[in-house]
Amino acid sequence: MKSLREVLDNKLTGLHYGNRILLPFGAHVLKAVVENDIVMDFSNAKKGAAYNITRDFTELYFYDYRDLSEVVTEYETIKLVCVENGKDVFTLSNHVKIALYLKEKHILEIEELNDDILFLE
Amino acid sequence: MINKFTRIKLVLLLLLPLDIISAFSNSGELQSVQHALEESHNLPSAIMVLPFVLLLIAIATGPIFYHHFWEKNYPKISMALGSLTVIYYLVILEDTHSLLHTFAEYLSFIALLASLFIASGGILIKVDRKATPALNSFILLFGAVIANIIGTTGASMLLIRPFMKINKDNIKPYHIIFFIFIVSNIGGALTPIGDPPLFLGFLRGIDFFWFVENVWYIWLPTVLIVITIFYLVDSRNPGIDNENQYSGKIEFSGLKNIGYLLIILISVFIDPGVMDWVPSLAPLPFGIREIIMFSVCYFAYKSADRRILEANEFDFEPIKEVAYLFVGIFATMIPALQLIAYEANVLGDEIGVGDFYWATGILSGFLDNAPTYLNFLSAELGKFGLDINMKLQVHQFQMEHVIYLQAISVAAVFFGAMTYIGNGPNFMVKAISERAGVKMPTFFAYMVKYSIPILIPIFIVVWLVFFNGHA
Numbered sequence: 001m002k003s004l005r006e007v008l009d010n011k012l013t014g015l016h017y018g019n020r021i022l023l024p025f026g027a028h029v030l031k032a033v034v035e036n037d038i039v040m041d042f043s044n045a046k047k048g049a050a051y052n053i054t055r056d057f058t059e060l061y062f063y064d065y066r067d068l069s070e071v072v073t074e075y076e077t078i079k080l081v082c083v084e085n086g087k088d089v090f091t092l093s094n095h096v097k098i099a100l101y102l103k104e105k106h107i108l109e110i111e112e113l114n115d116d117i118l119f120l121e
Numbered sequence: 122m123i124n125k126f127t128r129i130k131l132v133l134l135l136l137l138p139l140d141i142i143s144a145f146s147n148s149g150e151l152q153s154v155q156h157a158l159e160e161s162h163n164l165p166s167a168i169m170v171l172p173f174v175l176l177l178i179a180i181a182t183g184p185i186f187y188h189h190f191w192e193k194n195y196p197k198i199s200m201a202l203g204s205l206t207v208i209y210y211l212v213i214l215e216d217t218h219s220l221l222h223t224f225a226e227y228l229s230f231i232a233l234l235a236s237l238f239i240a241s242g243g244i245l246i247k248v249d250r251k252a253t254p255a256l257n258s259f260i261l262l263f264g265a266v267i268a269n270i271i272g273t274t275g276a277s278m279l280l281i282r283p284f285m286k287i288n289k290d291n292i293k294p295y296h297i298i299f300f301i302f303i304v305s306n307i308g309g310a311l312t313p314i315g316d317p318p319l320f321l322g323f324l325r326g327i328d329f330f331w332f333v334e335n336v337w338y339i340w341l342p343t344v345l346i347v348i349t350i351f352y353l354v355d356s357r358n359p360g361i362d363n364e365n366q367y368s369g370k371i372e373f374s375g376l377k378n379i380g381y382l383l384i385i386l387i388s389v390f391i392d393p394g395v396m397d398w399v400p401s402l403a404p405l406p407f408g409i410r411e412i413i414m415f416s417v418c419y420f421a422y423k424s425a426d427r428r429i430l431e432a433n434e435f436d437f438e439p440i441k442e443v444a445y446l447f448v449g450i451f452a453t454m455i456p457a458l459q460l461i462a463y464e465a466n467v468l469g470d471e472i473g474v475g476d477f478y479w480a481t482g483i484l485s486g487f488l489d490n491a492p493t494y495l496n497f498l499s500a501e502l503g504k505f506g507l508d509i510n511m512k513l514q515v516h517q518f519q520m521e522h523v524i525y526l527q528a529i530s531v532a533a534v535f536f537g538a539m540t541y542i543g544n545g546p547n548f549m550v551k552a553i554s555e556r557a558g559v560k561m562p563t564f565f566a567y568m569v570k571y572s573i574p575i576l577i578p579i580f581i582v583v584w585l586v587f588f589n590g591h592a
Contacts, residue, residue: 033260033555035552036551036552036553037555038555064189073436073438075430075431075433075435075436076436077431077432077434078555079556089190117431117432118289118290118557119286119557119558120285120292120557120558121558
């Protein structure tokens with residue numbers, strides 16, 4: 001599996017299908033924002049969101065949405081705070097903020113959040 | 122002198138459909154109004170206020186209690202309720218004049234809001250300074266002032282992100298809530314551009330500068346008191362010591378959109394009623410002003426810097442929502458406006474300035490303040506036997522009954538801060554904050570913890586000082 005840094009530096013893309021997102025790296029998700037929903041419950045209780053790290057990717061389900069592409073418009077993003085799998089979650093410098101852009105043909109563009117886009121952990 | 126009970130009933134009469142009031146009332150005077158209304162064949166049936174009431178209830182409850190259903194279906198609900206009124210006026214009353222007049226007013230309203238929204242969405246302000254209570258208070262004061270130039274919507278869109286960014290290390294919900302109080306609401310009481318209710322008043326014939334001339338001495342102490350409270354609260358926030366270096370720079374991007382904002386501001390005056398040389402496009406339901414504003418929408422969006430739109434997470438949804446909801450509001454409020462004006466005419470002597478202040482304020486807090494303002498403007502004009510549809514009579518009213526117009530103008534704008542749904546920008550600011558990861562209080566927590574304990578005492582003082590005791 002690719003590393004988070006490798007994905008960001010090489011502008012590698014993920015995938016999105018309905019309410020499911022596939023990230024081409026392994027990561028623990030600490031916080032997500034879709035529209036104005038702040039999701040911090042990843043307890044897999046069929047509300048909020050849940051993620052699963054497989055051998056090849058990380059998949060993320062948003063239970064409150066049927067199709068994310070219907071609600072996340074052209075200039076909007078899904079924002080995540082995540083920590084690469086294997087790194088220390090408790091070291092704040094390992095927390096990475098990323099923006100996910102939902103593009104056509106299920107392509108998911110992944111960018112590290114720049115200083116312009118406001119996202120407070 | 123009328124007793125307290127009668128006063129309460131009179132205020133209720135302004136708040137609720139006549140049928141409901143009369144059903145629970147044994148007052149002879151109220152029944153006589155009902156009787157007179159039924160006899161008046163030019164007036165719509167009181168039952169036709171129901172679509173308006175239903176729509177306002179839906180707007181108040183939808184985003185909170187059935188969010189996903191509302192998000193998907195609000196255009197259909199608004200259009201369906203609006204259509205009921207349109208069909209009633211076309212088929213039963215055969216009154217096309219009221220409909221066309223309202224449609225023209227709607228186009229002016231949405232042209233202003235959309236152009237301000239889109240033009241300000243293409244501007245990005247970056248402030249690289251350390252947050253202090255003084256700097257935060259200054260930003261709020263600055264926001265209150267520019268809200269009168271670019272609207273509470275424009276000022277909120279422009280300033281909420283830099284305000285959050287400089288406070289990012291220690292942001293608390295109260296930062297956002299005071300921002301909503303001051304920039305998204307109270308600040309915008311000085312010009313018709315400031316807040317939608319005042320713009321509706323301007324369209325009906327109130328002079329552009331009437332508000333700044335007659336409201337500034339209520340606006341200034343209110344803004345300063347709220348900012349002082351913010352300063353005291355913010356000073357008690359211990360903050361987080363960080364070693365960040367600040368350049369002190371303030372950067373503006375998207376400067377050409379400032380030009381677009383100026384065009385919008387100037388175009389407000391391009392109206393045949395304001396400038397003689399401006400041609401009227403009648404019978405078209407719009408004028409040169411609306412053409413300019415809609416053109417600004419197109420060009421401001423097309424020429425906007427993509428990076429700025431991304432940084433602002435620009436989305437048409439908020440303005441689309443306003444456009445759809447206000448089609449329904451403008452249509453369904455036609456009967457309400459006519460009935461309230463009639464009732465106020467009949468009961469005029471017994472409704473005082475304080476009644477108008479509190480009734481306008483309470484409704485503006487829970488419903489949208491723009492239609493509420495128009496309803497009570499209509500009622501005040503009706504009290505003095507004047508007609509809201511006659512610009513000359515509205516002008517006469519602003520000259521002769523200053524305190525009445527002050528009361529509803531101040532109440533509609535100030536009380537919009539009482540809830541998330543009191544004014545359009547409130548919800549937008551809340552949404553922007555949540556998209557940035559700031560957890561905001563719930564609808565009721567906002568009221569119980571912030572707006573009731575902070576704003577209501579201030580609004581009582583405003584009432585005592587400026588409006589109490591005036592018949």
